[in-house]
Amino acid sequence: MLTSVVSSSNRGRALTLKGVDPETCMIVFKNHWTQVLRILEKHDPGRGGAVSLRFGPIPGDEASAVQNYVEHMLFLLMEEESGQGGAMGTILEFVVVENVMEKLFLWSLRREFTDDMKLEQLRMYKMLVAQAKQPLLHHKPILKPLMMLLSACSSSSTVGPTAPSKSSAAGLTCTVGxxxxxxxxxxxxxxxxxxxxxxxxxxxxxxxxxxxxxxxxxxxxxxxxxxxxxxxxxxxxxxxxxxxxxxxxxxxxxxxxxxxxxxxxxxxxxxxxxxxx
Incomplete structure (x- = not known):
């Protein structure tokens, strides 16, 4: 989902938000998240009363839309400066309060959690940790989905159909190959x-x-x-x-x-x- 933003991260860093009104960045971020959330909720099995965790493949246009929106969101998050006295920037605060990172991760689990998707999310976090202008790992809504991802991608956490791994935070049970x-x-x-x-x-x-x-x-x-x-x-x-x-x-x-x-x-x-x- 995030391949292009990861592969072009160095090029993206050449673009900065200096001189751009932080309030405008916040408005853009919220608008993007609203669009992403509509797609995530549309394919949320819990909303449809489905027994299966996955509805099947996500339509290509919707997957591309999520990718494009998230790319812009990640760039805005990485470029945001801390507030006065080291306080969270408004975008980071929104990400924490709305639990954005965990929702994105759980959405991946509800789809087919392929190696390509694992690679994309691992690289996404590498990019965030290395390039963000404010500390991110101090916040549990960012750290927790990172730890869930690490566990899901580890061979030591590989489980079979009779021993599914669980996400206690969201009540989600998934099988990781x-x-x-x-x-x-x-x-x-x-x-x-x-x-x-x-x-x-x-x-x-x-x-x-x-x-x-x-x-x-x-x-x-x-x-x-x-x-x-x-x-x-x-x-x-x-x-x-x-x-x-x-x-x-x-x-x-x-x-x-x-x-x-x-x-x-x-x-x-x-x-x-x-x-x-």
Whole structure:
């Protein structure tokens, strides 16, 4: 859905919103979201009383419309500056209050959650984290769907028809199939990027633990998702090991990380002694 905005992100950054009235940007963003929401709600199984989670393929013109609107919305969000004293900009505040990111993610799950769609969403978050002019990960309505996406794209979260993964926030149950090597590579790349963010901004770390609890992944989803990749060859393995090293380095500064490593992993052979102390 978001391929073009991701592939042209560098070109898009050449366009800025300097001199553009923030109120105008907010009006445009709201108008775009209204159009997107109409399409999302039209294909919401819950509204139609359907038993199945999916109605089938979304008509091409509607899918293209959503793509175009979301492209513009993402650009407006990335370019928005923080308000006075570091307060949220009006667009970011709207995204948080309206739970925009989770609604977009759940809409993807209600369709056929293909590898192409996984790649698009992973790249979307990489772009947002790297290029946004205000911090985004401090806000749970943005962080939570990101963690849901990471879990859905991980091979460790692959489940079959008898063990569907669940989104407790929306009461949605979905079956996630195995991911391709391309999705795994993009997943590890995003995990690596997020670990760098944690090192630079430790205040986000506790939020990651709280979001991980929603996913039921030993209280620290980033750590859990990296483990299957640390013995891989090539770039994927190298990035996974580097990302895990960054997390391990945080254990000397953060008791949550240290406790997780001691109690929930095999990286600390004297964990029982430490716990007794």
């Amino acid at each position: 195995p991911s391709s090597s391309a999705v795994e590579a993009e997943l590890v790349s995003l995990l690596h990027q997020l670990c760098h963010v944690l090192v630079k901004d430790a205040s986000v770390l506790e939020l990651f633990f709280h979001s991980s609890q929603d996913q039921g992944a030993a209280n620290f989803l980033l750590f859990s998702l990296l483990i299957p990749f640390i013995h891989r060859d090539g770039t994927v393995g190298a990035q996974a090991r580097d990302a895990l090293t960054l997390i391990m380095s945080l254990s000397s500064q953060n008791s949550l990380v240290a406790k997780h490593i001691v109690e929930n992993t095999y990286f600390c052979p004297v964990r029982n002694v430490i716990c007794m102390v």
